[in-house]
Amino acid sequence: MAEAEVTLNRPLKQRKKKMATEDIIFTIFNTTFLVLFAIVTIYPILNTLAYSFNEGNDAVRGGIHLLPRKFATKNYETVFAKEGIIVGARITVLRTILGTLTSLFANALLSFILSRKRFLFKSSLSLFWIITMYASGGLIPTMVLFRYLHLTQSFWVYVIPGMVSAFNVMVMRTYMGGIPESLEESAMLEGAGYMTVFAKIISPLCKPVYATIALFVAVYHWNSWFDAMLYNRMNPEYTTLQYELMKLLDNVSTATSGQVSAQQAAQTGGASVTVTPMTVRAAATIATMAPIIALYPFLQRYFVTGLTIGGVKE
Amino acid sequence: MDDLTSKDEMTGKSGNKADFFTLKAERESKILATRAGDNLSKVDPAQEKKQKKFKETPKFTVKEFKRQWILVVIGAIYVIYGLVFNYAPLVGWIMAFQNFKYNKGIFKSKFVGLDKFKFLFSDNSFLLVIRNTFVMGVLNLVFSTVVAIAFAILLNEVRNKYFKKSIQTISYMPHFLSWIIVVAIVHDAVSNTGVINEILLGLHIIDQPYPFLAKPGWFWPLVTLSHLWKETGWNAIIYLAAITSIDPCLYESAAIDGAGRFQKMRYVTLPSLRPTIIILLIMNMGNVLNAGFELQYLLGNDVVRNVSRTIDIYVLEWAMDGRNMDYSLGTAAGIFKTVVSLVLIVMANYIAKRKGDERLF
Incomplete structure (x- = not known):
């Protein structure tokens, strides 16, 4: 130029x-x-x-x-001698691993069925999830609901409620929609069912988008503290690192x-x-961000593609 | 990105070179549509017609249903999950019209009509938090958009690939830090012995450390600056992607007409970014009232209480266990926020439509 x-x-x-x-x-x-x-x-x-x-x-x-x-x-x-920090670190690692795996699976499976062109309820199910992006019940109704469901005062409140994210599903769906249908058709001619297509054909091709979404979810779990404060304030055994x-x-x-x-x-x-207190806080801050900073150089290429990946083609 | 493009070509859908730019333009609009999560409704009419002609979704028949029963079963599971975790809280909005008591539950609590809303709008502190939320939201929206665009354009002008890449990598790192860490850093930076006071003292602008965090007048600027520190690099990614998809021919013809660097920025780059900017503005309009919870909650203190509290913090105060706990009032405030946000999105969308620009729906 x-x-x-x-x-x-x-x-x-x-x-x-x-x-x-x-x-x-x-x-x-x-x-x-x-x-x-x-x-x-x-x-x-x-x-x-x-x-x-x-x-x-x-x-x-x-x-x-x-x-x-x-x-x-x-x-x-x-x-590292503070008990809260140790417990918090353990819970945070656990919820990051468990939360990322379940959420990735849940989002991928929903994206898969939404990207099947023959699926009869494709558009209605899409709309059902798109609405959730714009209208949410808000803090208190959610809190009351979790109490009724006995999710509060437990570890599972970190993992179960946020499993499906409409935004992530839309990104993945666009990506999966770009995979040629002929692959699915030929597999099915040879007797594969939808689940086999999902596990053996679509998922291996979706590795880049899976990596990106997994990364977003993992960072979210690593950084969250508000749910710990709101639902597990009285349960120090379920505290998280950021809350500490x-x-x-x-x-x-x-x-x-x-x-x-x-x-x-x-x-x-x-x-x-x-x-x-000042230097201890500095040490805790560094210790908490260290894993993200350490992984950052290796993972950052996914971060960028993450925003653009969904738009590659449909 | 490169390997993805080559995959495009492998699959044979964008074989020739002429398609390449249309593909790029399409990609750009898709990026935005995906971010909006709304690309279903953003297909242009011609394409829609084409899709209708080769109607892909089959007719509802028993045979077809049997063939894809597994998809239907999975879909049903997701509907149940969504009803429980995403739609049930909406039913909880009833609480705003009741005098909700947790023990009595949603079906037995006494209905009080609009009393809770009447209380809200006669409560001065609620009017104050609306003002705070709105001002901080607008400040964030304006500054983060302008600064991110400026940053993207300036970064795009850098010719050295490695320098460009390093700056970009550094710029969006703070996005991945939690607000708690960001607040800890802001605390340190503006404290009495922090770097800001050190510089100001060194330049003899002040002769006493200035207590920024204890000055209500400084709270909003600090919030805006913290947002800029954390998110500028990240927000710029989408604009950078849009800039790269601008047709180079436009720059070449501008150069033939004798345009310099600044003129190219002014007459090629900025107008080309216009659709991107408008879509992102519409989307972020809905977030104006969402602009504040974590940062304000963590950075605020009793001295700046009147300018730091936002709607979310107000809701939280009614939700936390304590003497004044009132779920109904908190829910009412939450409803107010959601409804106003929706109205803002629809309004922004309507204005964009009237002016013939890009829109969400």
């Missing part, structure tokens, strides 16, 4: 020169801006990382940027802000290695 532009403008030398300087100035500004944008995005995370490895009382003075001033791992030891992090955050913002803890720091003298 750039080449075409240059050759086509050859007669207009003056203009070309002007454009070239304009171009250079623009590129400089644009690059600077984008680099700044990236720094703003990533700096806070690195800063939290530095705090999480810093000795507690020392951190209260502030002024830590990319590297810890007094290195210590005590914060992480404190975090939220409780830590709550404690810090109410109990200690800068000034108070600075005084505490002065009183204790800061000779030995100590922890403060």
